[in-house]
Amino acid sequence: MRDPGNYQPRFVDAGGEHEHTNRLAAETSPYLLQHAHNPVDWYPWGPKAFAAAREQDKPIFLSIGYSTCYWCHVMERESFENEAVAALMNEFFICIKVDREERPDVDDLYMTAVQLFNNGSGGWPMSVFLEPVTLKPFYAGTYFPPDDMRGRPGFSTLLRRVSELWSGGRDQLLEQADKAAASISADLQSSAAPVALDLALIDDATTRLLASWDQQLGGFGAAPKFPQPDRLLFLQQVAASDAQASKAVHHT
Template sequence: MPNKSKPNRLIAEKSPYLLQHAHNPVDWYPWGEEAFEKAKHENKPVLVSIGYSTCHWCHVMAHESFEDEEVAKLLNEKFVSIKVDREERPDVDSIYMTICQMMTGQGGWPLNVFLTPDQKPFYAGTYFPKTSRFNRPGFVEVVKQISDTFANNREHVEDIAEKAANNLRIKAKSDAGDSLGEDMLRRTYQQLINSFDAAYGGFGSAPKFPIPHMLAFLLRYHQYSGEENAL
């Protein structure tokens, strides 16, 4: 259980989600220069963990890992940890959700992204159980492996980070280009059909997260094309 007598830096924040984590044993920082300056000064990787107050799996991971003294000790010794409310900082969430989707092919919350001290991402994922289960790597194992790789194979980390940053720049440039044509809309619709779970609903494999922009696209595509299956 979290130590209620020792609030962390989030206690001074206004966000209900951040305040939910204000008594975690993890030494959380809010998003800002202070955290990244500390990471540069101490030469540590950065964990950016993004969620929101009504997210079920965010609460599950908080209880399993962020309220856990073993996990907190690892994070406090080896990382600089930042908590972000996606409803307060949708700009930050959008960037790192794009990175997660590029790296893993899927997204959702909680969104956990590991960065170099100069804010370049090199590893990303969504929900991690504390120890490996559900065919998902455990957070303790992930944190230990990332810390070891950062310390002993920094060149590899920097190479991944530079490629991810470059891919993000390419995507941003592409997004700023011409408006979408009919062929692109059709291909996007087809990709959603291919990933839709007709038996149980949702897209992709479990654990599933409702992703509003997918549903908004399907509604607008139905209105645009008359395609009943989109609706």
């Protein structure tokens, strides 16, 4: 893992000068400064980025992470420092980078979107595609490898697919964004309302968690996986009366 204080970008010419400098160079966040010399034309979160997306009629690619995040650095090395991938990002998207420690509000909102699109799983880096007028998400994930792998699209493939849909199937993306926004709103409202805890709710939650448990490799959902202690703690509470819950906890 990189030491944020000693981070050195790859793109430095023979004279020691940076080959690329983007808008993040004016920021103060250590995480954003780590990306200030990527070939990606990053914007910080704010009105200038939103205006550019609307004026250029481009969807937004939003990347959220933090300075000590291992997979954030992996995705930077594999994709954001890759000239070919950066060219795709710059041509078809307005790209925004957010430090979750600087903007926990943005992080919390779009983490809900990531979990919505990934059966409850989330993590960092967050990779979210937004409609530029309303900032509603129409697709979201976490780490993407640069190339197609094990039946999953690589980041370059994903960028091209989203760009093609934006040009030729935008209504589908806008409909998906509206549905996602409605689900997120309902989720946030239900989270704020107190609910009486009963055995039916506990049984339902247990069933849902065990349905996403990877019985071969442990954890929940498909790779890439991230630690989810809240799920394990819940299953641990019901493990005394549920053999499968106990097995999931110990196997994971």
